[in-house]
Amino acid sequence: MGSTSTRRDWILHLDLDQFIAGVELLRHPELRGRPVVVGGSGDPTQPRTVAATATYEAREHGIHSGTPLRTALRRCPDAVFLPTDPPAYEAASARVMAVLRDFPVRVEIWGWDEAFLGATTDDPETLAADLQRAVHTRTHLDCSIGIGDNKHQAKLASGLAKPAGIHRLTSDNWATVMNERPTHALWGIGARTAAKLAALGLHTVAQLAAADPADLAARFGPTNGPWYRYLALGKGEAEIVTTPWIPRGHSREITFQHDLTDRADIDHHLTTLAEHVTHDATTAGREITKVTVKVRTTPFQTRTRQSTLPAPTTDPATITRTALAILDRHDLTRPVRLLGVAVDYTMPPTTR
DNA sequence: TCTGGGGTCCTAGGACCC
DNA sequence: TCTGGGGTCCTAGGACCC
Structure with a gap:
């Protein structure tokens, strides 16, 4: 098996699906299948409080992370509102990261519910499936895993893999998968930048990839402009840093x-x-x-x-x-x- | 949709120095 | 005497991400 595959380095991005909601549903199994909104102190009548997350059932009512709790209550009076509990998420996250460290991979943690992994293998899909199974067995949480040549590709791939899937996005299929998508799909290009790019006639990833770096530098600065084109070409950082992040x-x-x-x-x-x-x-x-x-x-x-x-x-x-x-x-x-x-x-x- | 909290990095302009 | 450049630090704000 795998006689025609090459053993080489891969970057994997692991993204826990609905992490906060997932932790809460483990503590409140009776709420599974119901619309649940987590945010603030859990009181939906409080003004100026927004949802940290919402389950898929709540999303069907137009409730998303960032929706004011009072709006959520109006849209779905039957929703269950829970307070956020950061220490519980911290603990659950640590359990997941411990699972990852038991694998022969280099682990770079990116917040509570994400990690980049560096692996050398001829079969990244099997590795990803093993990781998913281990995380589920030991924490009862689901995750999606993206496979790429660099962090940017792996990150976008895990998004394409949701929920609970595996997706490979490398330089081989980058153009096929990404070329016709809007520039906003790239990791690091938000709504504001996408709008400015559109004003230049650059709507898709392919158009941005073909743009003149000097024009982009003139519009967005010497670092950002060329970087956007770099992203559109599917390039990105590929180094896994295993030492803990030092906050700025x-x-x-x-x-x-x-x-x-x-x-x-x-x-x-x-x-x-x-x-x-x-x-x-x-x-x-x-x-x-x-x-x-x-x-x-x-x-x-x-x-x-x-x-x-x-x-x-x-x-x-x-x-x-x-x-x-x-x-x-x-x-x-x-x-x-x-x-x-x-x-x-x-x-x-x-x-x- | 009356709009949280916690981060990171980049840019532009001015001050100041040589 | 009309006027150089470069380098660095500081400030305020923008943009993005989870």
């Missing part, structure tokens, strides 16, 4: 159910956020180099102001004082809907 920064933000107008109130909430972020940084053993304060006012206008610190610090009083000083540079004449504090971390030398 950290942030906390809060949308208030009722707008803040009292300055003392605003100061108080900003102080709490700053203390929270500093505590997170200290827990992670990181130093802070820059502070950004984000303010969203009515009508949904978002502004940021930032300050680079004279020296890296972990001192809560310094961060709080800096955040309050930055807040002074914001226009606070309109009611405040959201406050956020973000910090940049010192990066250790020679990191990627």
Whole structure:
């Protein structure tokens, strides 16, 4: 078997199907088959709260991740609403990743429900099927697996494989599968960029692949422009990095159910956020180099102001004082809907 | 559809220095 | 004296992703 196949390197992308909903249905098996919406504290009457995810049954009612819970309730009064439980998702994710590490593959974790795998084999489909079976047996969660020559191809392939399937997208079938799809189908081209490309007459992947890199650079910048064409050609990063990701920064933000107008109130909430972020940084053993304060006012206008610190610090009083000083540079004449504090971390030398 | 929270990277313009 | 360039840092915002 496999006498005509070549043993070579592959990139696999594993994507857990409906991860959050899947974890919740394991805890609440009686809800299987019902429309379930997960988000916020699980109270669908709360304003300014959106769905983190929705089961397929809920999606049939037009409920998706990002749908306001109050809208979801209106569209499907029979839906079950559950609060989000990040520690539970963290734990389930760790169990899945442990399964992957038992295979002879290099594992690069991409968030709770995704991982890229580097494998050397003559039969990636069999490997993928073995992975799916092991994940299901040990965690009762389903996943889709994409097979490619690089991360971009593998990522798109796992999307094509859903639900619970396996799909191979390599340079051999790239043009056949992708050429007539819209540029938005590429990983890294969103609605805004797709619209700008369309304005240049570039609607499909094939059209983008044939575009002049210099024209793209002039329109989108020296890095992004040529990169878009690169994506359209099916190229991408193929290196699996197994060392843990080192975060560049950290942030906390809060949308208030009722707008803040009292300055003392605003100061108080900003102080709490700053203390929270500093505590997170200290827990992670990181130093802070820059502070950004984000303010969203009515009508949904978002502004940021930032300050680079004279020296890296972990001192809560310094961060709080800096955040309050930055807040002074914001226009606070309109009611405040959201406050956020973000910090940049010192990066250790020679990191990627 | 009255619009969350947490990330990453890129760009453009200005300041400042040589 | 009308006027160089390059390099780096900083800031604000845009875009994308899950």
